[in-house]
Amino acid sequence: MNEAAAQSVDLLIEARWVVPVEPHGVVLEHHAVVVRDDVIVALLPIDEARAAYAPKQTVKLPAHALIPGLVNAHTHNPMTLLRGLADDLPLMTWLEEHIWPVEGKVMGPEFIRDGVELAIAEMLRGGTTCANENYFFPDAIAATYKRYGFRAVVGLPVIEFPSPWAKTRDEYFERALTVHDELRGNKLLTSAFVPHAPYTVSDESFERIRVLADQLDIPVHLHLHETQKEVDDAKRESGLRPFQRLQKLGLVNDRLIAVHMTAVTDAEIAACAEAGVSVVHCPESNLKLASGFCPAEKFREAGVNLAIGTDGCASNNDLDMFGEMRVAAQLAKAVAHKADAFDAAFALRAATLHGARAMGLGERIGSIEPGKQADLAAVRLDALESRPLYDVASQLVYATGRHQVSDVWIAGQRKLADRELIGMDVPDLLERVEAWRGRIAAI
Template identity: 70%
Template sequence: MTETTRQPCDLLIEAGWVVPVNPHGVVLVDHAVVVSGDRIVALLPLAEARERFAPAQTVSRPDSVLIPGLVNGHTHNPMTLMRGVADDLSLMPWLHEHVWPIEGAVMSPEFVADGVELAVAEMLRGGTTCCNESYFFPDAQAATYRRLGFRARVGLPVIEFPSAWAASTAEYFDKGLEVYDNYRSDPLVSLSFAPHAPYTVSDESFERIRMLAEQLDLPVHVHVHETAQEIADSLKQYGQRPIARLDRLGVVNERLIAVHMTQLIDAEIALCAERGVSVLHCPQSNLKLASGFSPVEKLRRAGVNLGLGTDGCASNNDLDMFDEMRTAALLAKGVAMDATALDAASALRIATLGSAKALGLDEHIGSIEVGKQADLTLIAMDALETQPMYNAISHLVYATGRHQVSDVWIAGQRKLADRELVGIDVDALRAKTRQWQQRIAAIGNKP
């Protein structure tokens, strides 16, 4: 084929290995992904790609693995500015004695925007291209994600006590719907309802959320069955376990993104499978807060869609999805007492396509397929720590560190190039972070 008959494209990414995630467990050797605009237009053997396409730019990484961008299925990214303020505590003392008092003192659009920018920088350097967000000031979140060109589903918060964002339940709904109107057609920023948890949201609010979610076609992103105390308190107050209460209110359906789910009985697992609920697993946060163990393998074998998230940096304390995959795979084996539980390919899947499906974005991201958005991550495998390599997927889950991520694209736009962030002023970001550190430390909550 002559130069004049080769098809023009914007980008050709050549990799020693491509892991498309769908089909499941497949590794393609010496393949290339072709990108035009924001979309993948071809995935084919390297020699054929070079013959058929004339790219404006070529990135050749023969010692690297190309995967779909990782999808952080649950996080509170402004809390990146609270990394390490209250360690080694259980959930309720952590919230009531540390997190909520600090938030009461510093919560503002500026705090949220700066925390999101710090989180985006960390996520990009770790190969993450999309996140599912739950925090206050969703307007400031959305504006920052849009400015940085980062894909996010931003939660519209609902909680039954006042905050710097809203003074009443009615105001949470009114302001949230205004944010929805402003971003309903944004190509990168989408919305969800994000009621905090069953123990902080009333029946009336959940019923209104159910109605609006149906009308606006939005997911409902909520912490559910996170601790044994939550179950006991719900039984005392409502005479029902939280998931049963949510089912009574009409919330348990294919829109529900149920986060944590460490306290489950078999009937609840079957209910989630029947209703199409997605469960977002946050193993490191659950371990750190001693909240319990999600029965991930039982959920997976029942057919429940699983996603993976880091939770926020105040309870993790990082946004490292590679480390989260490894923890998820290892913990699942220990909980199930089965070495075959959550194998490497399945761990990678929940960190990509599973999270994307939970967010309702699986038609656009989560796998390397023709027609999907070009959200892509390259990982260098030539380090001594990942030598020798017999199985690329095994290494991604059990041996790779996020420092090996070299290049990242979102919607075809390069966001990380040879480990250098594109479009983020690192020195300015570091300076802003230090200012917040000084202010938060002065509150007196940091040990």
């Protein structure tokens, strides 16, 4: 094809390897991704791409794997400012005696803004391009994500006790609907209801959420069966396991994003598969809080859409999805007593396409396919720690660190270039973070 016939496009990314995730398990060598505006228009061999397209910019990645941007399916990103605050404590002690009291004293729009900004910087440097957010002040959260062009599902919180965000049940719902309306038509931001957990949300609130989620066509994202104690307490108080209660209330359906799910029965796993529930596995947080082990391989074998999340930095203590993939795969093998459980290709799929599907974004992101948004991450695989290389997916999951992420795009816009954040004032951010450290440490 002569130059005159070449199609004009915005971006051509030439990579040593492309891991599209869909089709599953495929690794393409010496391929290029072609982007026009914010959309992937082609994925083809580099020589063919050079002949067919006239890009405004070409990025060559001769020692890199190009993957879909990682999708963190469960986060509390303002809590980056609480990283390491109350470590080595059981879940309810950590939550009730440390985290909630501190949050009550510092939570507000500025805390939210700075925490989310720190999280965005950390996520971009780790190849994450989308987060499923679960926290208070969703208006401030959304404004910060919008400012930096980061993709997110913004949680609309509901809980039965007052917070700096809302004082009554009605106010939680009123403010949630206002934020949802403000996000209509935004290309990067959508919303979901985020009732905290069955033990902090009433039947009346859950019933309102079910009706509204159906009307608005948005997910319901909550902590569920995080510990055996949660299940035992619920049975003692109501005679029902939390999952049974949600079934009774009509919330076990394909909108439900159930996070943690450590204390579950085989029947509950089967019910999740039948109803189309998505489960988010947060292995590092569960391990650190001694919450239990999600039977991830059983969920996978049942055909449940299984995604991966980091949880918040107060309980993890990072937003490292490469580390999370590795631990998820290794832990699943140990729990299942099967070395071939939760293989590397599946771990990468859980951290990309399955997260996108859980959040209602599976048609937009999560894989490198024509027609999808150009959310991409490039990972260098030529360092001595990544050599020799026999299997790209295996190397990404078991031998790669987030420091090897070199470049990131969201909707075709470059956010990280050769490890440098674009459009973020890092010194100013760190100065604000240090001010928060001093304030919080003095509480």
